[in-house]
Amino acid sequence: MGAIEVPVLIVGGGGCGLSASVFLSDQGVDHLLVERHPDTSRVPKAHYLNQRTMEIFRQHGVADDVLAEAAPLDKFGKVRWQTTLAGDGPLERRLIHEMDAFGGGELREVYAAAGPLLPAKLPQMWLEPILRRHAEERNPGRILFHHELVSFSDEGDHVVAEVRDLETGESTTVTAQYLIGADGGRMVGAEVGIELQGPPGLVNTTTVYFSADLSQWWEEGTLITHFLSPEDPDLSCNLIEMGPRWGKECEQWGLHFAPGPPGRWDNESVVPRIRELLRIPDLEVTVHKVTDWIVHAHLADRYRVGRVLIAGDAAHRQPPAVGLGLNTGIQDAHNLAWKLAAVLGGRATDGLIDTYEAERRPVGRENVDWAVSAAVHHQAVIDAVGAGHNIPAGRRRQRLEAYFDPSPLGDTERARALEIFHTHRGGCQSLDMEVGFHYEDGAIVGDGSEPPARVPMRNEHRPTSRPGHRLPHAWIAAGDRRLSTLDLTGRTDFTLITGPQGTRWCEAAARVAEKFSVRVTTVRIGDGGEYADVDGGWAAVRGISDAGALLVRPDQHVAWRATDGARDAEEALAEVFAAMLDR
Numbered sequence: 001m002g003a004i005e006v007p008v009l010i011v012g013g014g015g016c017g018l019s020a021s022v023f024l025s026d027q028g029v030d031h032l033l034v035e036r037h038p039d040t041s042r043v044p045k046a047h048y049l050n051q052r053t054m055e056i057f058r059q060h061g062v063a064d065d066v067l068a069e070a071a072p073l074d075k076f077g078k079v080r081w082q083t084t085l086a087g088d089g090p091l092e093r094r095l096i097h098e099m100d101a102f103g104g105g106e107l108r109e110v111y112a113a114a115g116p117l118l119p120a121k122l123p124q125m126w127l128e129p130i131l132r133r134h135a136e137e138r139n140p141g142r143i144l145f146h147h148e149l150v151s152f153s154d155e156g157d158h159v160v161a162e163v164r165d166l167e168t169g170e171s172t173t174v175t176a177q178y179l180i181g182a183d184g185g186r187m188v189g190a191e192v193g194i195e196l197q198g199p200p201g202l203v204n205t206t207t208v209y210f211s212a213d214l215s216q217w218w219e220e221g222t223l224i225t226h227f228l229s230p231e232d233p234d235l236s237c238n239l240i241e242m243g244p245r246w247g248k249e250c251e252q253w254g255l256h257f258a259p260g261p262p263g264r265w266d267n268e269s270v271v272p273r274i275r276e277l278l279r280i281p282d283l284e285v286t287v288h289k290v291t292d293w294i295v296h297a298h299l300a301d302r303y304r305v306g307r308v309l310i311a312g313d314a315a316h317r318q319p320p321a322v323g324l325g326l327n328t329g330i331q332d333a334h335n336l337a338w339k340l341a342a343v344l345g346g347r348a349t350d351g352l353i354d355t356y357e358a359e360r361r362p363v364g365r366e367n368v369d370w371a372v373s374a375a376v377h378h379q380a381v382i383d384a385v386g387a388g389h390n391i392p393a394g395r396r397r398q399r400l401e402a403y404f405d406p407s408p409l410g411d412t413e414r415a416r417a418l419e420i421f422h423t424h425r426g427g428c429q430s431l432d433m434e435v436g437f438h439y440e441d442g443a444i445v446g447d448g449s450e451p452p453a454r455v456p457m458r459n460e461h462r463p464t465s466r467p468g469h470r471l472p473h474a475w476i477a478a479g480d481r482r483l484s485t486l487d488l489t490g491r492t493d494f495t496l497i498t499g500p501q502g503t504r505w506c507e508a509a510a511r512v513a514e515k516f517s518v519r520v521t522t523v524r525i526g527d528g529g530e531y532a533d534v535d536g537g538w539a540a541v542r543g544i545s546d547a548g549a550l551l552v553r554p555d556q557h558v559a560w561r562a563t564d565g566a567r568d569a570e571e572a573l574a575e576v577f578a579a580m581l582d583r
Ligand SMILES: Cc1cc2nc3c(=O)[nH]c(=O)nc-3n(C[C@H](O)[C@H](O)[C@H](O)COP(=O)(O)OP(=O)(O)OC[C@H]3O[C@@H](n4cnc5c(N)ncnc54)[C@H](O)[C@@H]3O)c2cc1C
Pocket: 011, 012, 013, 014, 015, 016, 017, 034, 035, 036, 037, 043, 044, 045, 046, 047, 048, 124, 147, 148, 149, 150, 182, 183, 184, 186, 187, 207, 291, 293, 311, 312, 313, 314, 320, 323, 324, 325, 326, 327, 329
């Protein structure tokens, strides 16, 4: 392979890097992706795809393929705590508590109102091949697995990188205008002096990935089932379906034990532990892999240094609680792709790329902190029933017996615990963390309004068209075609949404688009517009009058809004584009 010149080099073919590739291709940006492994992840890892990620996949034509393999919500919309999976002793197979989670059960209606798609569950080992296929179809010959970034240097106006083919040992020089480090924080950030800041590793987690037929005992319908052992805190763990089929048909499983020392088990020695904790002494188990990994709470001090940008775990690492890790990485890539496209296409200056850090780092901070707080709080929840990790072996049985006791005092124990379980909604019902993140500073033109107050548990989302926020979802229709307002957004284009009397804004937008060489799609929603407001949902959230306008970025965040008509619409829009595109 001779020397390569390409606008963007992506390092890392995990969930973040592959998503970045798909998004860049859809923006028409030529790029090369290198991934050192010969194949996508062989371990399941993250498995929850939140609503915002699914909307992004929908915008890029990936959602249908994900949904074809993913578990539907009725197969995972709960979290459960129980003593053991099987066994018939008085404290075995006892349900401690279960609650609706991640849009399941009674939450479904609220989640369905928030967006065009519900969350989905698909572990990374099944998701990444879909992303890889989409990336390769869009960019044939340029998604190079088994290729490693060996070194690179930022030359000021370009990056020069050495990439090695790990099969042949051959090295190639790649010259790129920008380099995206989606390498999980293994190399790129550190090379340019980016520091991942935060406390030392929080806890070692051991994940056991295995196949077994648990259909006889498994109560389907949970994203996570926590087992709180009546005897041994070290046997407390959680069990997660890893597919490829779901519910009782699930064949592969992930068991997470934390805390505990690394290296405590290998593929053989863990088998008796699995049988013991599940209380199935003769269970046939095939262990695929035992991995130890450290849970971190790290945030990069910068997301950009010169021509180098970082995204995904390279920029933030957090406990798996709330499932924000991979989702945040995919959303980083979505924020960055249109900005790179605009700059590389000459429609914006390099300053637009600075807004990536200004917008995404505060979200990274919030998501890391939220995941830590949810993980810590989970300890309080399980302490409440006497099964926390700090409750010693001898006390656990006694406390759980008290919890299940049919006496009036048992009623009190359960009522107390119930109140505490209820506080866990911040850990598994935090819809506003999933779709409510927004930008205060960046490629937006604020209108001086305050953001809506957020519910402390983040389990309520208040949609708003305020600049910086995600465009609110509402169902609209043109003839027989029913679509979400989010479907109006292009992958590269800006979208100007007005009320039915917004014709002047639309005409002005056409002239400004020409001046700035950007594409702006204009739509009017409401009586007399191109789209009907199907059930009044849009009127309830649009935040503008019939004569007002919203400018929406390719990443579906509102860039600017005019609540009403303006005397000089063209001048107003020209100012917005100049500010947003840093021109
Ligand atoms: C066992 C386990 C369970 C987890 N469970 C959850 C969960 O339930 N929920 C959740 O949200 N998160 C979970 N996570 C975290 C989640 O997997 C990560 O947030 C996610 O993988 C981050 O994606 P990424 O693409 O940023 O990084 P990665 O998935 O780490 O991908 C980075 C890629 O870069 C490649 N790379 C690195 N250096 C180079 C180089 N020099 N040249 C070429 N390629 C390179 C690596 O090989 C790797 O494939 C879990 C992680 C583990 C390990």
